[in-house]
Amino acid sequence: MSSELIIGMAGSGGDGIVSAGESMINALALEGYHGILTKSFGPQIRGGESSCRLRLSTQPLLHAMGTLDLAVALNWEDFLKFGAELTVGGQTTVIYESKTGVAPDKLPLIGVTPVEAVPVPFTDLAKQAAGTDKAKNSVVLGLISGWLGIAQESLLAGIRKKFTKKGEDVLQGNERAFAVGLEFAHAHPLKASRIMAIPESKSTKFLVDGNDICAAAAIYAGCEFFGGYPITPSSEIMQYLNHEIWKYGGSLLQAEDEIAGIGACVGASFAGKKALTATSGPGMSLKTEMLGLATIAELPLVCVNVQRGGPSTGIPTKSEQSDLYQAAFSAHGDAVRPVLAPISAGDTFGVTVEAFNIAERYQTPVIILSDQEIAQRKETVEPFDAREFKLTERKLPSEAELEHYVRFRYTDTGISPLSHPGMKGGNYLAAGIEHNEHGDPTAGGGTHAKMNDKRIKKLDPLKRRRDLFLIEGDLDAPLALLSWGSMAGVVRDALQSARAEGMRVKLLVPKLLYPVAEEVYRDFFRSVKGGLVVEQSHLGQLYRLIRMFVDVPKGLESLAKSGSNPIAPAEVVTRLREVVQHLQRRLAPEAESQG
Amino acid sequence: MSMSPSASVELAPKDFKSDLKPIWCPGCGDFGVVQAIYRALAQIGRPPHEIAFVSGIGCSSRIPGYTTAYGFNSVHGRALPIAQGIKMANPDILVLVAGGDGDGFSIGGGHVAHAVRRDLDLTYIVMDNQIYGLTKGQLSPTSPRGLKTVSSTFGSLEAPVNPLQYVLGYGGGFVAQGTPADMAGLAAIIEEAIRYPGFAFVNVQSPCVTFGHPESQLKAQKAMMQSLEAMGHDPTDRLRAMDLARDYGVKLYTGVFYRDPEPPPSYDSQIRARQAELQGKGLPRERILDSFLPR
Numbered sequence: 075m076s077s078e079l080i081i082g083m084a085g086s087g088g089d090g091i092v093s094a095g096e097s098m099i100n101a102l103a104l105e106g107y108h109g110i111l112t113k114s115f116g117p118q119i120r121g122g123e124s125s126c127r128l129r130l131s132t133q134p135l136l137h138a139m140g141t142l143d144l145a146v147a148l149n150w151e152d153f154l155k156f157g158a159e160l161t162v163g164g165q166t167t168v169i170y171e172s173k174t175g176v177a178p179d180k181l182p183l184i185g186v187t188p189v190e191a192v193p194v195p196f197t198d199l200a201k202q203a204a205g206t207d208k209a210k211n212s213v214v215l216g217l218i219s220g221w222l223g224i225a226q227e228s229l230l231a232g233i234r235k236k237f238t239k240k241g242e243d244v245l246q247g248n249e250r251a252f253a254v255g256l257e258f259a260h261a262h263p264l265k266a267s268r269i270m271a272i273p274e275s276k277s278t279k280f281l282v283d284g285n286d287i288c289a290a291a292a293i294y295a296g297c298e299f300f301g302g303y304p305i306t307p308s309s310e311i312m313q314y315l316n317h318e319i320w321k322y323g324g325s326l327l328q329a330e331d332e333i334a335g336i337g338a339c340v341g342a343s344f345a346g347k348k349a350l351t352a353t354s355g356p357g358m359s360l361k362t363e364m365l366g367l368a369t370i371a372e373l374p375l376v377c378v379n380v381q382r383g384g385p386s387t388g389i390p391t392k393s394e395q396s397d398l399y400q401a402a403f404s405a406h407g408d409a410v411r412p413v414l415a416p417i418s419a420g421d422t423f424g425v426t427v428e429a430f431n432i433a434e435r436y437q438t439p440v441i442i443l444s445d446q447e448i449a450q451r452k453e454t455v456e457p458f459d460a461r462e463f464k465l466t467e468r469k470l471p472s473e474a475e476l477e478h479y480v481r482f483r484y485t486d487t488g489i490s491p492l493s494h495p496g497m498k499g500g501n502y503l504a505a506g507i508e509h510n511e512h513g514d515p516t517a518g519g520g521t522h523a524k525m526n527d528k529r530i531k532k533l534d535p536l537k538r539r540r541d542l543f544l545i546e547g548d549l550d551a552p553l554a555l556l557s558w559g560s561m562a563g564v565v566r567d568a569l570q571s572a573r574a575e576g577m578r579v580k581l582l583v584p585k586l587l588y589p590v591a592e593e594v595y596r597d598f599f600r601s602v603k604g605g606l607v608v609e610q611s612h613l614g615q616l617y618r619l620i621r622m623f624v625d626v627p628k629g630l631e632s633l634a635k636s637g638s639n640p641i642a643p644a645e646v647v648t649r650l651r652e653v654v655q656h657l658q659r660r661l662a663p664e665a666e667s668q669g
Numbered sequence: 670m671s672m673s674p675s676a677s678v679e680l681a682p683k684d685f686k687s688d689l690k691p692i693w694c695p696g697c698g699d700f701g702v703v704q705a706i707y708r709a710l711a712q713i714g715r716p717p718h719e720i721a722f723v724s725g726i727g728c729s730s731r732i733p734g735y736t737t738a739y740g741f742n743s744v745h746g747r748a749l750p751i752a753q754g755i756k757m758a759n760p761d762i763l764v765l766v767a768g769g770d771g772d773g774f775s776i777g778g779g780h781v782a783h784a785v786r787r788d789l790d791l792t793y794i795v796m797d798n799q800i801y802g803l804t805k806g807q808l809s810p811t812s813p814r815g816l817k818t819v820s821s822t823f824g825s826l827e828a829p830v831n832p833l834q835y836v837l838g839y840g841g842g843f844v845a846q847g848t849p850a851d852m853a854g855l856a857a858i859i860e861e862a863i864r865y866p867g868f869a870f871v872n873v874q875s876p877c878v879t880f881g882h883p884e885s886q887l888k889a890q891k892a893m894m895q896s897l898e899a900m901g902h903d904p905t906d907r908l909r910a911m912d913l914a915r916d917y918g919v920k921l922y923t924g925v926f927y928r929d930p931e932p933p934p935s936y937d938s939q940i941r942a943r944q945a946e947l948q949g950k951g952l953p954r955e956r957i958l959d960s961f962l963p964r
Contacts, residue, residue, distance in 0.1 A: 103963040235964065280961040290957045299758050301750075321951030325757045325940045330783040334750035337743075341754025344741060345721070345762065349754070367744050423958070460958050495721045495739040495755065495762045503689075503733060503740035506726070514689060515734065515742075 075271040077132045080140045081218065082160040084125035085148030090211035095126035096452065097215060097236070099281060101228035102130055103454045106276035110138040111452040114159050115391050123152035125160060132273040137563035138451060139642050142166045144221070144268060146214060148196060150174055150182050158640055162186055167264055169217065171196050190265045194258065203254040204247025212248040216255020223269040226256070279454035284419040284444050285352075288378060289314035291426035292350045294460050296467075297376075298324035299349040301338035303331055303357060306390040307446040308380035311352040332360040336377065340364055343373040344504055346494030348430055352378035355397050356386060358404070365439050366405030369529065371504040372482065372492070374433035374440075374468060376426070381445040381559075383637040393447035394637025395559050398615040401441045402588040410530050412436075413588040415443040417544070417562035420455035422448065424463055425585055428542070431466035436532055437492055443587065445610075447560035468492050476500055481513045484524070488532025537591040545598065547573060547580030552657075553650065554598070554605030554630065555581045558616055561641065565608045568646035577650065579605070587616070590623040604629020604657045608646055612636040629657045680714055682707035689734050698875030698887060699729050699796055701849020706736065706765070706794070708856035713863055715763050722765045723752040725772035728803045729796035729875065732767050746777025749784045749793065756789045760937035763863065764790070770797040774830045775810040785839040785868055790935045792862045795832060796875035799885065806880035813918055818880075833914035833926060836870045837907070842929035843869035844910065846922060850874075850890040854923055865928065867935045874921060890921060897924035905930045 081098075085091040092113045099111040109130040116122035129138045141163035147153035147170040153160065162168060162183050170176065172193035181191055194217065200209040212233060219226050233252055237245040289311045292300070300315045302308075312328065319326050324347075329335040332353055339349035353361060358379045368375050381397045383389030401413040412432050416425035422444060433440040471479055471491035476499035483490045490511075493500025503513040508522050516522070536542075544562070547555075547569055555572075557565035562583045569581045582598045584591070604627055607617035614634030620626060633649050635641055685707045693699050710720065720738035724730035726745035733740030739762075743751050752766040773781060773795045784793065800818065801807040807820035811832065815824040836844050843865040847855035855873065862869035876885045883889065897904070902913065902924070910927035934942075952959055 100963045278962060280958060281963045282961045287961065290960065293951070294954050294957050296954070299754065301754060318951055320943050320947040321949070322954065323944055323948065325944070327753065327757060329750065330779060333747060334753075334780055334783070337747045337750030338754030338757065340743070341723070341741075341751035341756075342758035343754075344739075344751070345755040345758035347758040349758075363744055364747070371741075455961075457962075458958070459955075461955050494759075496719060496759060498716070498718045501718050501737055501739050503742060505734075505740075505742040506744045507742060515731075 075269055076143070077271050078130070079143045079222065079268060079270065080127060080129045081144040081146065082125065082127040082142040083146040083214065084123065084153040084156055084160060086152050087122055087124055089148050090208070091148060091214070092124050092126045094211035094214050095128050097229060097232045098128055098218065099452050099454070101225040101232055103279040103281040104228045105225055106273040106278060107131065108133060108135050108273070108279065108454045110135050112138045112447065113450065114156060116155065123155050125152070125156045127160065130270070132271050134456065135453070136567045139564060139640060144169065144218070145188070147171065148210065150176065154182060162188055165189055165266070167192065167266055167268065169194055173197055192262060192264070199254045199258065200251050203250035206247065209248050209251035212251035213255040216252040217259045220256040220259025221264055221268050277457070280420070280457050281452060282419050282455050283310070283452050284416065284422040284449035285310035285380065286314050287419060288352070288422045288426045288442070288444065289318070291423045292376070292430070293318055293322055294463070295427045295430035295465060296348050297350045297430065298322065298347040299339060299342035300324070300326040300351065301329050301342070301349065302335040302351045302353065303329055305354045305357045307382055307450050308352045308354050308378060310450070311378060332357040333364060336361040336364040339375045340368050340373055343368070343375045344371070344494065346496070348434065349375045350378070351375070352380065354380050354382050354390070355384045355388065355400070358397060358400060362405040365411060366407060366409065367506045368439040369405065369409045369411060370506055370508070372437040372490070372529065373504070374437050376429045376433050376440050376442065378442040378444055380449040381443060389638055391446065392638040393445045393560060394611060395445060395561065395609050396611040396613070396615065396637065397443060398587060398611070398619060401443050402619060404441070408526050408530070410533050410589050411439050411441055412533060412536060412586065413441045413443055414542070414585055415559045415587055416448060417559060417583055417585065419448045419451060419453045423460070427463040427465070432536065434468040435466045435489070437468065437489060438533065443559060445560050471497070471500055480511050482509060482511045482525070484511060484528060488528045533589060536586060537589055537593065539586060540594060542584070542586035543591070543594050544583040544585065545580065548578050549580060550601040551578040551580040552601060552603040553577055553579035553653065554602040555579060555608060555646070555650070556605070556616065557581070557583055557608040558587060561608055561610055564641060564643050565646055568643040568650070571643055571647050572650055575647070577654070579650065587619070590620060592623050595620060595624040599624070599627055602627045602630070603661070604631070604653045606631055606633045606646065606649055606653060608633045608641060610635060610637055610641065629653060629660065680711045680716065682711045685710045685717060685736050685738065687735055687737050691735050692731065693728060694879050696878035697728070698798065698849045698877070699732065701852055701855070702729070702794070702796055702873055702875050703732055703735050705847070705849065705852055705855040705859055706732070709859035709863060712860045713763070719761070720763045720765065721752070721755045722767070723748045723755065724766070725768040725777060726803070727769035727772045729767060729769045730772060738765070746772050746775070747780070748772065749777060749780040752791055753784065753787065753789050756791060756937050757940060760790070760941060765792050765794065765863070767794040767796065770795060770799065770811040770832065771801050771809045774832055774835065778810070778830070781835065782839045785836055785841045788842065788867045788933070788936050790866055790868070790937050792859070792869045792871065794859065794871045794873060796873050797832060798875055798877040798881055799829070800877050800880045802877045802880055829918060831914065831917045832872045833917050834911065837911050837914055837927060841870050841927070842867045842932050843925070844927045845870070845925045846872045846874065848874040848890050848894055848921065848923060850887045850894060851923060854896070858924065861925065865932065867929070867932045894921045894923050897922050897926065904928045
């Protein structure tokens with residue numbers, strides 16, 4: 075019995091392989107299993123080859139990585155294009171289209187012999203059952219259900235739901251295709267059994283992706299305006315809100331460009347509403363002037379950047395964590411804009427609500443750095459109650475304050491009550507130009523310095539928000555791991571492995587990336603001699619950003635790789651062993667001289 | 670214009686004048702424009718706190734600060750997106766937008782077409798002086814071909830944008846032109862634009878006294894301006910309006926070129942209708958996560 079399995083499937087665009095993966099994880103979530111489904115496409119976004127991998131488990135999962143247990147190749151050419159994303163190992167059972175004419179001992183896999191290779195006549199079975207090879211994915215579902223011994227009823231129910239609207243013929247064809255797959259599995263039991271154990275808790279799980287749940291969090295937080303422009307991989311946020319936001323008294327603008335999208339958000343925020351925009355790297359570049367405007371006009375808004383490979387168009391369909399500098403240092407001038415990053419699709423809910431809270435409380439734009447991996451993967455989440463996340467509203471002027479309203483009044487907190495059109499007595503001039511307390515334009519150095527101070531210092535309390543940092547492991551460990559965003563799950567897994575090996579190591583994952591919370595890092599580093607900052611970027615941007623503000627232990631190294639080059643937990647552990655060796659080499663002479 | 674949520678009160682032009690002293694050059698056309706806006710707003714009768722006045726960057730974009738409305742002196746070329754966000758977020762607010770020809774037809778030119786086709790109930794006033802004044806005299810998108818400036822020493826090689834045809838061409842429902850040389854006329858045009866229930870565009874020939882051409886100054890304008898009304902122009906005739914607009918830069922017609930006799934429902938009124946139709950159809954906010962239960 076397996077408690078965990080990884081299935082990887084690839085085919086050409088029309089094979090419906092991704093759709094099969096979605097049906098699969100939906101059925102698993104219903105039955106209480108945990109799973110993460112990642113989808114991958116060729117560089118053209120639409121058309122071409124596609125693949126998905128599904129990691130499923132009887133217990134909660136931290137990431138989707140690992141060698142495949144079950145590889146499904148509808149054709150070899152497409153399968154091989156996904157290289158490192160669909161890693162076949164000695165333990166993998168390979169299932170492939172027998173029509174390709176490849177003999178089981180002649181698989182086009184270099185340097186690896188899978189435990190078993192099963193040719194399956196997918197196309198013939200589909201045609202036989204449904205009269206069309208379009209039903210191939212239903213055959214695949216039947217096969218997997220049969221070999222794993224799971225979700226037969228839920229999968230069939232899913233097929234019924236999906237195909238009922240396409241007519242009786244199509245529905246019955248797919249039901250038969252599923253049954254044929256199931257029969258094939260029963261008639262050809264696998265050498266290495268893949269029967270799944272029953273899940274720890276059979277309760278139904280939430281099935282979320284980062285983009286949809288980000289949008290849902292915005293609704294929960296009371297967001298009443300979205301302005302944006304389509305861009306991969308963030309468009310789903312706009313698409314979700316497009317059918318939901320109106321139901322809550324809000325409105326949405328698909329603007330003519332990225333600038334107008336965030337510009338309309340600035341306007342909506344000025345008008346008193348919570349506003350959201352979402353984009354990816356290239357769009358973020360265009361939005362930065364407006365971020366500067368929102369900073370100086372002290373207007374709340376939330377801007378999501380779902381990171382992809384960059385620079386420029388880069389790799390739109392792959393995850394990367396290379397926009398951290400851009401987020402921290404976006405727009406010109408002396409300014410601090412809070413940057414938050416969720417660590418999983420499920421975590422995106424809380425982080426998005428908190429982004430709105432911070433934006434409204436401190437009257438500032440807040441950037442959420444999501445990434446393609448957590449934004450577009452589907453993952454199960456143990457159901458939780460949204461009300462666990464409290465909401466913060468902007469500080470409005472009181473009746474008394476409206477008598478002699480001073481929009482940018484200096485206060486102890488740096489936060490001045492914020493009026494909006496319609497509020498009598500609250501009339502003021504918002505401006506991108508430097509201004510005094512009343513909002514009147516000024517070029518005076520004294521006022522400029524004081525206003526900069528107000529706008530920057532009001533955010534200081536954020537740096538003391540320890541709840542925006544995840545710390546795990548031995549608190550007084552000499553070894554450290556740091557990571558952020560979607561890499562955090564991989565590194566949490568690596569932490570467990572390293573500790574199981576006997577290494578004394580701890581982990582810090584900042585969800586608040588900027589401003590850099592110096593004290594949190596200093597406290598964390600107190601016991602640390604060395605370690606790794608693990609991230610998916612070429613430069614290692616978090617590693618460098620932290621060092622701008624904090625003296626880090628000498629033995630702290632960067633483990634950073636460009637997007638589309640996955641970092642596996644085992645690699646993190648291997649590098650950590652090397653760090654230990656480096657430390658021993660460096661500390662040994664020191665110890666001698668001290669001795 | 671939006672339905673007024675508060676009863677109209679007696680308001681005088683001075684109620685819209687702020688304490689901020691304009692920093693325009695003496696003799697600038699924009700002084701007349703702001704006066705005309707005070708007068709128009711007094712006629713409309715909406716109190717200043719129910720008005721949002723948005724601008725971009727440039728000499729003329731200083732104008733919101735000289736009114737008592739909620740003002741927003743934003744960034745260069747982006748007044749229209751911000752104004753549309755305000756109107757969408759709160760359709761009760763009367764939203765005015767203003768800026769120069771560079772702000773509207775150069776750096777922000779891409780937004781105009783979309784504001785026109787989107788047709789929110791906004792009034793967009795462009796103070797067109799055919800020059801960049803704030804940056805001291807460079808070529809603007811409406812500068813005539815051949816104009817010699819500090820950035821076109823040997824004469825401009827480009828034809829100017831024609832703001833009137835631009836907005837008419839994208840299907841603008843209200844297009845007018847005025848000049849501070851005829852203050853009463855300009856105030857009446859702006860008032861009419863505000864009352865138009867959709868995107869209304871007013872091009873104002875507002876001369877730059879410092880860097881502008883002698884023939885574009887107020888005195889010269891007085892001599893050359895021709896009232897469209899007096900000419901017997903029918904403002905419901907879009908084709909004729911397009912034809913007359915061709916004379917931009919040659920003749921100075923004042924008044925309404927085109928007013929849609931049957932304006933379609935504005936975007937903001939449709940937002941209201943959609944919200945009313947869908948109100949309460951979603952999960953309660955605190956139960957929004959139920960939408961992630963697998964089916």
